[in-house]
Amino acid sequence: MIKIGIIGCGFMGKVHANCYRALQNVKVVGVSDIRQDKAKEIANLTGARVFADADELINNKEIDAISVFLPTYLHKEFILKCCNAKKDIFCEKPFTLNLKDTEEIITKIKEAKVKLMIGMVLRFWPEYIEFKRIVDSKKFGKLKVLKCTRISAPPIYGWDNWYFDPNRSGSAALDLHIHDVDYIYYLLGKPKSVYSLGKNDKKGWQHIYSTYRYRDTIVNAEGGWDLSKSYGFMQEIRGVFEDGTVLEYNSKNQP
Incomplete structure (x- = not known):
């Protein structure tokens, strides 16, 4: 025990x-x-x-x-x-x-x-486990394009509003976007380079786009928590493979 x-x-x-x-x-x-x-x-x-x-x-x-x-x-x-x-x-x-x-x-x-x-839970999420299995198997050829998205309403439920203090949370870059950063590394290994662009204010990084440079795969990830409360949360992964197959999971459509 x-x-x-x-x-x-x-x-x-x-x-x-x-x-x-x-x-x-x-x-x-x-x-x-x-x-x-x-x-x-x-x-x-x-x-x-x-x-x-x-x-x-x-x-x-x-x-x-x-x-x-x-x-x-x-x-x-x-x-x-x-x-x-x-x-x-x-x-x-x-x-x-x-x-x-x-x-x-x-x-x-x-x-x-x-x-x-x-x-880092995406490594254990059923849809993301299956996505990696398919990529590794090369069932549809090489993965040519990868798009990861993670967007939500602001996390107003945190104690003492700590999420909105970048010195305590790292803001959306480290608290939200980090999930896809980890999964991309887990899926494809270390990239040749990473370029990120985002919206930064007194509450830190609120929305981020990151582009990863790999030899065979175009990779882009989006993360942000500046959407309306009514939107809620959405995570998505989409891959385009060498033979034209598109593999996609979206939590709004497949919760």
């Missing part, structure tokens, strides 16, 4: 708590959030103990692994604390806000000999 501690009991914390409930041989035994009502909500779902102090949860000997669902600017602090406690870690994306912090954490992870996974 793997015993899990959850730090951060907002929207993503609750999503993952329900996922853990569906798994065998996994149990959430501890939760912590500065908002006690949120922590108690997940505790009621899972039967977990509420820890008022996250450090106490991290250092609890009963807990095997920690899930970190905190705003991005807090990731480094809590991952390092988990390393010091020799706990394996699942952390929501994005990893960190800058390369320096990322490299520091990777070094610490290796020194502590613990496992770390960042929640």
Whole structure:
């Protein structure tokens, strides 16, 4: 039985708590959030103990692994604390806000000999798994064109409006667009170059277009969270193959 501690009991914390409930041989035994009502909500779902102090949860000997669902600017602090406690870690994306912090954490992870996974979910999304299988199989020849889209209304549900502070979230570039950045790299490997153009204001990057240069494939990705509330969310992937076949998934049409 793997015993899990959850730090951060907002929207993503609750999503993952329900996922853990569906798994065998996994149990959430501890939760912590500065908002006690949120922590108690997940505790009621899972039967977990509420820890008022996250450090106490991290250092609890009963807990095997920690899930970190905190705003991005807090990731480094809590991952390092988990390393010091020799706990394996699942952390929501994005990893960190800058390369320096990322490299520091990777070094610490290796020194502590613990496992770390960042929640880049597209690698495990059924439609995206199938898309990669088809690309790798060359069933329709080489992938000639790839278009990835991820657009939504503003994330107004975040605690203390942290999504709209680029120093805390990285804005839509790091919090939203990053999903397709990761999947493109996973699908096609390292590009020769990347060029991005976007709309930037006091809330950070609100809408981004990125073009990737590969030898055989034209690649473009769009990400933004500046649409109307009524639009909601849409993710899409479209590929055009060597024989003319078009493979497409759109969450608006195929939720």
